[in-house]
Amino acid sequence: MINVRGYAAANAKALLGPFKFERRELRAHDVLIDIIYSGVCHSDIHMARDEWGGSIYPLVPGHEIVGRVSRVGSDVKAFKVGDLAGVGVLVDSCRQCTSCKQGNEQYCEVHLVPTYSGLEMDMKTVTYGGYSTQIVTDENYVLHISDKLSLAGVAPLLCAGITTYSPLRHWKVGKGHKVGVVGLGGLGHMAVKFAASFGAEVTVLSTSDSKQNDAKKLGAHHFVNTKDDAAMKKARNSFDFLLNTVSAPHNINALISLLKVNGTMIMVGISPEDLSLSVSGLISKRKTIAGSMIGGLRETQEMLDYCADKNIVSDVEVIAMKDINEAYERMIKGDVRYRFVIDIATL
Numbered sequence: 001m002i003n004v005r006g007y008a009a010a011n012a013k014a015l016l017g018p019f020k021f022e023r024r025e026l027r028a029h030d031v032l033i034d035i036i037y038s039g040v041c042h043s044d045i046h047m048a049r050d051e052w053g054g055s056i057y058p059l060v061p062g063h064e065i066v067g068r069v070s071r072v073g074s075d076v077k078a079f080k081v082g083d084l085a086g087v088g089v090l091v092d093s094c095r096q097c098t099s100c101k102q103g104n105e106q107y108c109e110v111h112l113v114p115t116y117s118g119l120e121m122d123m124k125t126v127t128y129g130g131y132s133t134q135i136v137t138d139e140n141y142v143l144h145i146s147d148k149l150s151l152a153g154v155a156p157l158l159c160a161g162i163t164t165y166s167p168l169r170h171w172k173v174g175k176g177h178k179v180g181v182v183g184l185g186g187l188g189h190m191a192v193k194f195a196a197s198f199g200a201e202v203t204v205l206s207t208s209d210s211k212q213n214d215a216k217k218l219g220a221h222h223f224v225n226t227k228d229d230a231a232m233k234k235a236r237n238s239f240d241f242l243l244n245t246v247s248a249p250h251n252i253n254a255l256i257s258l259l260k261v262n263g264t265m266i267m268v269g270i271s272p273e274d275l276s277l278s279v280s281g282l283i284s285k286r287k288t289i290a291g292s293m294i295g296g297l298r299e300t301q302e303m304l305d306y307c308a309d310k311n312i313v314s315d316v317e318v319i320a321m322k323d324i325n326e327a328y329e330r331m332i333k334g335d336v337r338y339r340f341v342i343d344i345a346t347l
Contacts, residue, residue, distance in 0.1 A: 006132030008058040012050035015325045023136045028075040033085050038130035039064025039155040040340035042247050051272045056117045062130025063089045063115040064158040066151050076139050084145035088158035089294045091115050091141050103296040146308035153313025156339040164191040165303040166295035167266045175199035180242045184211045187245035189338040192218040245269045256281040264288040314339045320346035
């Protein structure tokens with residue numbers, strides 16, 4: 001077994017603190033990655049505090065992982081020692097179901113293995129995430145990372161990046177489309193960058209006027225404060241797509257009114273409370289609400305390659321491991337521009 005240091009939550013009420021544990025010895029297709037950076041996703045907070053239910057403790061969060069390969073299994077072909085590598089939200093799946101065979105491993109119909117607080121395919125071994133010094137992962141679930149970009153800025157692409165890239169690609173968003181990005185946080189700021197890069201006319205919808213200048217700098221063409229009744233009324237029936245990144249309770253019916261006939265609101269943020277939906281708002285103009293969860297391995301690699309080609313990274317604030325609990329509280333208050341990333345060298 002491989003001895004690893006990390007930070008973990010002992011239970012739903014506990015602060016994260018130092019935790020020593022073991023990773024498995026390398027199997028034939030495994031790679032050992034020395035972690036350099038781990039992004040901090042809002043879902044890390046939800047999971048650490050068991051706000052969605054089902055969290056397994058002790059819980060080591062982190063699924064936005066970049067590092068360097070330090071060992072490889074005997075049959076590994078895709079990576080060699082010294083390569084930059086990334087691990088995202090999943091580390092295994094059944095590989096045999098329709099979704100897996102189509103490259104949509106995130107929708108595995110048998111058993112998806114999340115990077116942390118989940119069970120391996122043996123249904124016994126608990127997974128631990130990237131708030132740690134090393135991780136062992138099957139090469140088929142590891143991504144190639146370009147050396148052209150800031151590694152700290154790349155880390156959040158493994159979740160925030162692919163979570164917004166995938167639905168924009170699936171719905172073929174691009175030139176001629178008017179896109180509203182709801183919420184300008186870790187997910188939202190990446191949605192703006194991608195939608196603008198794809199050629200769409202982008203509007204940020206936020207409750208905070210203080211983010212208006214940032215929205216424009218990120219590539220948005222317009223800004224609407226969703227608390228401004230006059231501005232919301234003016235924006236009705238104007239968007240082809242809304243990409244809703246908000247992970248807190250909010251009024252989705254007011255947002256639905258902003259969609260054109262046949263417009264679609266894509267949900268990628270998960271509120272800890274169920275949202276109330278008025279179906280009449282959909283029926284009246286044949287509107288759609290859809291959901292999307294991260295992306296498959298092929299699409300995630302496509303996204304990383306696209307970012308390397310277009311010089312797209314996340315806007316990040318790098319923190320020391322010891323500051324993670326303070327970072328959680330700041331994230332809840334929206335006090336981060338726009339993603340915290342842990343420098344694992346500080347662990």
